Amino acid sequence: MSSNMQPQTLKGFRDFLPETMAIRTRVISTLKAVFESYGFAELQTPTLEYAEVLTGKYGEEAEKLMYLFKDSGGRAVGLKYDLTVPLARVMAQYPNLPKPFKRYQIQPAFRAENTQKSRYREFYQCDIDTVGTTSPASDAEILAVISDSLKALGFSDFTIRVNSRQILFDLIIKSGIPSNKSLTVLQSIDKLDKKSREEVQLELESKQITSLQIKDLFYYLDKAQPDAQLQEVITIAKKIGAKNVKFDPNLVRGLDYYTGAIFETVVEKPKIGSITGGGRYDQLIKTLGGPDLPAVGTTIGLDRICDVISELNLWPDLPKSPTRVIITIFSPGLLNNSLSLSQSLRTQNINVELYPNPNVKLDKQLKYASAKGIPFVAILGPEEVEKNQVTLKNMTTGDQVKISPDEIQSRIS
Amino acid sequence: MSSNMQPQTLKGFRDFLPETMAIRTRVISTLKAVFESYGFAELQTPTLEYAEVLTGKYGEEAEKLMYLFKDSGGRAVGLKYDLTVPLARVMAQYPNLPKPFKRYQIQPAFRAENTQKSRYREFYQCDIDTVGTTSPASDAEILAVISDSLKALGFSDFTIRVNSRQILFDLIIKSGIPSNKSLTVLQSIDKLDKKSREEVQLELESKQITSLQIKDLFYYLDKAQPDAQLQEVITIAKKIGAKNVKFDPNLVRGLDYYTGAIFETVVEKPKIGSITGGGRYDQLIKTLGGPDLPAVGTTIGLDRICDVISELNLWPDLPKSPTRVIITIFSPGLLNNSLSLSQSLRTQNINVELYPNPNVKLDKQLKYASAKGIPFVAILGPEEVEKNQVTLKNMTTGDQVKISPDEIQSRIS
Numbered sequence: 001m002s003s004n005m006q007p008q009t010l011k012g013f014r015d016f017l018p019e020t021m022a023i024r025t026r027v028i029s030t031l032k033a034v035f036e037s038y039g040f041a042e043l044q045t046p047t048l049e050y051a052e053v054l055t056g057k058y059g060e061e062a063e064k065l066m067y068l069f070k071d072s073g074g075r076a077v078g079l080k081y082d083l084t085v086p087l088a089r090v091m092a093q094y095p096n097l098p099k100p101f102k103r104y105q106i107q108p109a110f111r112a113e114n115t116q117k118s119r120y121r122e123f124y125q126c127d128i129d130t131v132g133t134t135s136p137a138s139d140a141e142i143l144a145v146i147s148d149s150l151k152a153l154g155f156s157d158f159t160i161r162v163n164s165r166q167i168l169f170d171l172i173i174k175s176g177i178p179s180n181k182s183l184t185v186l187q188s189i190d191k192l193d194k195k196s197r198e199e200v201q202l203e204l205e206s207k208q209i210t211s212l213q214i215k216d217l218f219y220y221l222d223k224a225q226p227d228a229q230l231q232e233v234i235t236i237a238k239k240i241g242a243k244n245v246k247f248d249p250n251l252v253r254g255l256d257y258y259t260g261a262i263f264e265t266v267v268e269k270p271k272i273g274s275i276t277g278g279g280r281y282d283q284l285i286k287t288l289g290g291p292d293l294p295a296v297g298t299t300i301g302l303d304r305i306c307d308v309i310s311e312l313n314l315w316p317d318l319p320k321s322p323t324r325v326i327i328t329i330f331s332p333g334l335l336n337n338s339l340s341l342s343q344s345l346r347t348q349n350i351n352v353e354l355y356p357n358p359n360v361k362l363d364k365q366l367k368y369a370s371a372k373g374i375p376f377v378a379i380l381g382p383e384e385v386e387k388n389q390v391t392l393k394n395m396t397t398g399d400q401v402k403i404s405p406d407e408i409q410s411r412i413s
Numbered sequence: 414m415s416s417n418m419q420p421q422t423l424k425g426f427r428d429f430l431p432e433t434m435a436i437r438t439r440v441i442s443t444l445k446a447v448f449e450s451y452g453f454a455e456l457q458t459p460t461l462e463y464a465e466v467l468t469g470k471y472g473e474e475a476e477k478l479m480y481l482f483k484d485s486g487g488r489a490v491g492l493k494y495d496l497t498v499p500l501a502r503v504m505a506q507y508p509n510l511p512k513p514f515k516r517y518q519i520q521p522a523f524r525a526e527n528t529q530k531s532r533y534r535e536f537y538q539c540d541i542d543t544v545g546t547t548s549p550a551s552d553a554e555i556l557a558v559i560s561d562s563l564k565a566l567g568f569s570d571f572t573i574r575v576n577s578r579q580i581l582f583d584l585i586i587k588s589g590i591p592s593n594k595s596l597t598v599l600q601s602i603d604k605l606d607k608k609s610r611e612e613v614q615l616e617l618e619s620k621q622i623t624s625l626q627i628k629d630l631f632y633y634l635d636k637a638q639p640d641a642q643l644q645e646v647i648t649i650a651k652k653i654g655a656k657n658v659k660f661d662p663n664l665v666r667g668l669d670y671y672t673g674a675i676f677e678t679v680v681e682k683p684k685i686g687s688i689t690g691g692g693r694y695d696q697l698i699k700t701l702g703g704p705d706l707p708a709v710g711t712t713i714g715l716d717r718i719c720d721v722i723s724e725l726n727l728w729p730d731l732p733k734s735p736t737r738v739i740i741t742i743f744s745p746g747l748l749n750n751s752l753s754l755s756q757s758l759r760t761q762n763i764n765v766e767l768y769p770n771p772n773v774k775l776d777k778q779l780k781y782a783s784a785k786g787i788p789f790v791a792i793l794g795p796e797e798v799e800k801n802q803v804t805l806k807n808m809t810t811g812d813q814v815k816i817s818p819d820e821i822q823s824r825i826s
Contacts, residue, residue, distance in 0.1 A: 007466065007505035007702060008492060009459055015503055018516065025455065036735035037759050039766025041431035041788075042438065046535050047492070047521060048423055048480075049459060054474035069482035072525045077423060079460070088430055092420035098784040100769060103431065108460060112485045122459055137748070239749065240756045241765075248670035289420060322449035335550070335651065337432035343653045346450050353452025354653075356513060371511035374452075410606075 004109060012113065012121030018019045018043075019320045019373070026318060027153065028106060031300065034103040034148045038141055040128055040403050043103040045086035051076035052134075053089055056289050063118050065111040070229040075196050079110035083127045089289030091131055095291065099132030102345060106302065131285065131296030136229060139261045139280055140236035146265055146276050146298060147242040153305065154314065157269035159244050163251040165229045165279075166297060175216035177209055183256060185209065189221070190252035225247035230242045233261050243283065253277060257284040272308050309328040320373030323353040325392075325412055330381045332358040337380050341390065341405060370395055425426060425526065425534030432733045434787070439731060440566065444539065444713065447561045450519040451554055453541055456516040458495050459498035464489035466502055467509050478524040492523035495639055496540045496712075501703030502718075504544060508704065512545030515718065520716065533716060542710030543696065551640060552674045552693055553649035554710045559653040559678055559711055567727065570682035572657050576664040577643045577674050578692075584637060588629035594626040596669060598622065602634070603665035637662035646674050654724050666690060670697040676711060685721050733786030736766040736824055738805075741778040743794045745771040750793045754803065754818060762821050783808055789825045 009015055016024060032042070039058040051068050056077070057169050067079040071401065080086060083105045091101065106126045113119035128145055143160055150158050168189065172182050188203050195203075197218060204214050226234060226247050253262045260280035267275055278298025286292045309315055327342045329335055334357045342354045353374065355365045358388045379391040384402065392411055393400040403411065422428055429437060443539070464481050480492040496518045500688040505512065519539045526532035542557055543551040556573055563571050583593050583601065589794070601616050608616075619626050625779060639647060639660050650658050654743060666675045673693035680688055692712025699705045722728055739753045742748055748771045755767045766787065768778045775792065782790045797815065805824055806813040816824065 007502045008463070009502075009506070010461055010463060010484075010488070013461055015459070015506070016455075017503075017507065017510070018456060021455040021457060035763075037764050039734070039736040039739070039764065041735050042427040042429075042434040043431060044434060046422055046426035047523070048424060048426055048535065052419065067484060072477070072479060075423070089420045089422075091429075092431065093422070093428070098781055102766070110460070122461065130769070133769050137752075137767060137769040137771075141767065141769070188702070215493040226651035236748075237754060239752045239758070281415070309539075312513070321452070322454050323452040326452070335649075339550075339649060339652045346654070349450075351450050351452065353515070354550060354554065356543070356546050356550040356554070357559070358548075358550075368511055 010121070012115040012119065014296055015094045020310065022304075022318055022320060022322075023315065024112050024308050026315070027039065027306050027309065028126075028304065030104070030152045031302075033105070033150055034145060034152050035128055035232065037148070038102075038145050040102045040104045040130075040145070043087070043090065044107055044333060045051060045080070045083070045090060045105070047108070048077050048081060049080065049086065049089070053289070054085060057085055063303070065113060065326070066111045067112060079156065080107070081111060082109050083107065083125045084129075084284070085204055085288050087127075087129060087131070087287035088285045091285055091290040091293060099293070100138065100158065101131045102129075103131075104128045116370065124302045126299070126300045126302040127297060129295055131295040132293050134280075134282065134294045134306040136232045136261075137236050138364055139233040140242070142278060143233070143237040143245055143263060144240045144242040144298055146235075146263070146300070147244065150265065150267065150302060151243070153309075155267050155270075158265055158267045159246050160263060160265045161251045162226075162244065162261060162263050164227060164247055165258050166260060167224060167230065168252065170227075171217065171220040174220055176212050177213050177217065182206065185217070185251050189217075190223045190254065192250045203253075208371060221249050221316075253279060253341055257281045259283055261296070270308060270312055271315070272304065275304055300407045311383065319375065321353075322351050323372070323374045325376040325378055325382070325408065326353045326355060326365070326369045326374045328355050328362055329358040329360075329377045330379065334358075334380055334382065334385060337385050338378065340351045341378065341380060344405065345408060350412070366393075366395075420492055423530040423534070427530065427533065427535070428571050433719075433723065435733060435735075436722050436728065439728070440715065440719050440722065441564045442538075444519070444562055444715075446665045447515070447558060448541055450561070451541075451558055452517045453517045453558070456500070456503065456518045457520055458493070458518070460493060460521070461490050462493065462499065462502070464491045465493045466702070467494055467498055470498055473611075478526060480523045481524060493520070494524060495522050495544075496520065496538045497697070498665075498701050499539075500542060500544070500697045501701035504698055504703040504706060506563050512706070513551065514544045515542075516544075517541045535714045539713045539715040540710060540715070542708055544708040545706050547693075547707045549674075550649050550763060552646040553653060553655070553707055555691060555711050556646070556650035556658055556676060557655040559676070559713070560650075560657065562713060563678065563680065564656070565727060566683075566722075568680050568683075571680045572659050573655065573676060573678045573689075574659055574661040574664045575643065575647065575674060575676050576661055577640060578671050579639055579673060580637060580643065580662065581665065583640075584630065584633040587633055588626050590626050590630065591803045594620065594622065595693045597628070600667075602630075603667065604662045606661075620790070631795065633660045634662050643674055666692060667749060670700070672696055674709070680699055682719060682728070683725055686719065688717055712746055732788065734766075735764050736785070736787045737764045737769060738789040738791055738821065739766045739778070739782045739794070740791045741768050742771040742773075742774055743775065743792065747795065747798060750798050754791065757818065758821060763822060763825070779806075790823065799815075 066081050071077050088362040108122050109125045188200050258279040259282045262279035265276040276298050280296040282294035300398050326336045331337045343354045345352045389402045391402050479494050484490050521535050522538045592757040601613050671692040672695045675692035678689040689711050691707040695707035740751045742751045755765045758765045802815045803818050804815050
């Protein structure tokens with residue numbers, strides 16, 4: 001940085017300072033444990049790809065948001081835009097991967113979004129997908145993974161809405177709407193969540209759908225039931241423990257590439273809204289340049305989850321610091337006693353921080369512990385050393401006790 | 414990808430497929446546990462920074478290797494080149510962070526290296542640093558972290574070489590060499606590891622160092638001892654458990670920015686060579702655009718460690734797959750039994766994969782388990798179901814037993 005420049009991150013990019021990382025690490029390790037309990041294994045792909053791998057897949061709008069540039073060797077390259085295109089490349093590049101290939105991937109993706117909408121330009125995607133089978137058990141497993149993930153994170157009040165693209169297409173056809181209008185009609189149905197039927201009716205009329213067709217459409221939406229395939233997905237999902245799975249014929253999901261079941265999860269308490277989206281996409285891997293393999297999966301809104309836990313202070317007991325106890329240094333002459341205690345506690349698998357400077361007043365050392373949210377402070381003054389004791393201060397309650405060093409472990413865990 | 418393009422990663426960039434990720438995840442979690450046991454907390458910074466933050470810090474050679482480009486808003490930006498410049502920016506951007514600030518950071522950095530030397534262009538850096546104190550206890554702690562890290566990874570045959578820039582400068586002056594030649598003389602001393610004294614002597618002569626000065630230099634190198642400050646670092650390090658710390662006056666470390674103690678670790682068995690490098694750098698944070706804060710730290714060669722563990726198969730017992738047992742499906746009619754068993758085992762905290770397709774022959778399901786390195790297979794055929802049993806096959810030994818479902822947990826752990 002030149003001296004007249006304010007040191008700063010780029011707009012839409014974030015530093016994760018230790019307190020924030022504590023939440024993210026806990027969220028990610030919780031999710032990984034659930035994913036792995038279903039046999040999903042981790043995949044990571046590079047930050048940079050050939051531009052040709054990224055472009056021509058999701059249309060011009062997406063391409064405008066991509067970070068594309070030439071590297072110093074003149075190659076056209078780009079930053080990852082999502083985790084699905086790299087998955088398609090991986091399936092093509094390693095044809096011998098055993099199938100079904102069940103992977104999760106938690107990595108940053110990059111989009112030059114308008115930051116005024118408080119969107120991140122570098123954001124974490126968290127995707128779980130099964131590639132290479134059309135079995136409804138794989139769709140069901142995704143629902144069970146979502147359910148177990150939310151429960152493990154402490155969100156118990158949620159609904160997993162499920163529907164099927166096939167059901168939607170069928171009822172559009174049954175209403176007498178020409179099939180070339182299916183996608184635009186889907187876009188209108190998608191708005192029934194937020195708009196009244198009257199408003200959606202007006203929109204459909206503007207798309208040259210007749211009143212009779214609209215009336216029939218709403219009628220069939222009202223009495224829609226899961227078809228045999230979706231019913232099987234729901235039944236299996238419930239059998240393997242998925243909670244709050246609910247058929248919802250109004251669910252559309254914006255993306256055109258879904259071919260079968262579609263899912264979306266809404267967390268009602270706390271009012272987070274939609275935090276997962278997914279479904280079956282049997283053509284997409286091929287469309288993206290991969291082999292012709294069916295797939296089903298979901299994305300989980302990791303950044304949103306972390307932000308909500310932080311903003312609403314949902315995990316007040318999560319330690320802000322990895323350090324359980326800080327050993328202060330009373331004076332330069334007593335440094336050795338503090339060193340020995342730190343070493344002894346560490347061999348008992350306690351995370352210990354040693355205040356490094358023996359020339360700093362005890363008061364300032366306590367302030368440091370407090371600023372970092374370290375829950376316990378050990379003080380080794382001349383009196384304590386003489387009696388082979390330690391003063392242990394609980395920084396939450398302010399209580400302090402003189403105890404033998406052997407008692408520290410049981411007191412602080 | 415256009416249809417005529419071979420799907421591929423960019424040169425110097427890597428996919429980490431699940432088997433590789435298993436090793437990396439274990440290495441990283443082992444290191445994190447050690448770092449946190451000393452009170453180091455995790456920091457993450459963005460992939461992209463303002464180009465101005467990155468450039469003008471490490472000279473032209475480094476800049477040639479940087480990925481610099483203009484984003485779609487016309488801003489000059491660049492991919493992280495290391496983790497030290499972002500640390501300096503963080504220290505400047507958040508002046509109220511409690512100090513000493515002890516952080517570790519494990520993230521990719523990007524350098525357009527010549528890939529013929531089998532260097533990665535996206536590689537993981539793993540840095541541990543203490544910012545804001547000159548206390549020798551902080552230098553010592555870095556040595557203890559290195560020692561504990563290597564032991565925890567299973568490398569017990571290593572030497573942590575330590576020296577001090579001050580000692581080197583002092584003996585150069587004592588040999589009568591003008592101080593403006595200190596850095597170039599250091600570069601020659603650095604080669605004593607690989608070259609003979611005669612060769613280094615010739616090199617020094619070509620730098621206009623006299624024979625007498627060279628003779629004195631070698632003499633003082635031979636009888637060099639740690640000064641008081643370095644001795645304190647070594648003494649404290651040993652007291653808090655650092656093993657195999659050895660004073661080595663020939664250690665120089667290439668980088669110009671070290672101001673005090675310098676460290677390097679060589680692993681002798683397996684013959685990995687140098688895998689950590691670090692030291693005290695009391696001026697660097699300021700030079701890089703941050704505030705005037707002393708610092709000490711080390712980098713650990715994470716990619717090298719992971720590559721060696723993989724190439725030499727040092728962790729043969731590390732599971733290749735997160736899945737402990739796969740539940741096969743004997744036939745469509747017995748799907749429900751397999752579903753129930755998978756759900757029941759998962760509630761016992763066992764990582765279970767369900768083979769998703771009931772129409773695939775058992776033989777192929779077993780091959781899938783074998784290809785993925787899943788250690789146990791559970792078979793639920795009509796006979797087993799009738800007797801409320803499960804056939805459990807150990808894929809390593811080939812043994813199979815008919816047992817009650819309740820016994821699975823104890824058999825596979």
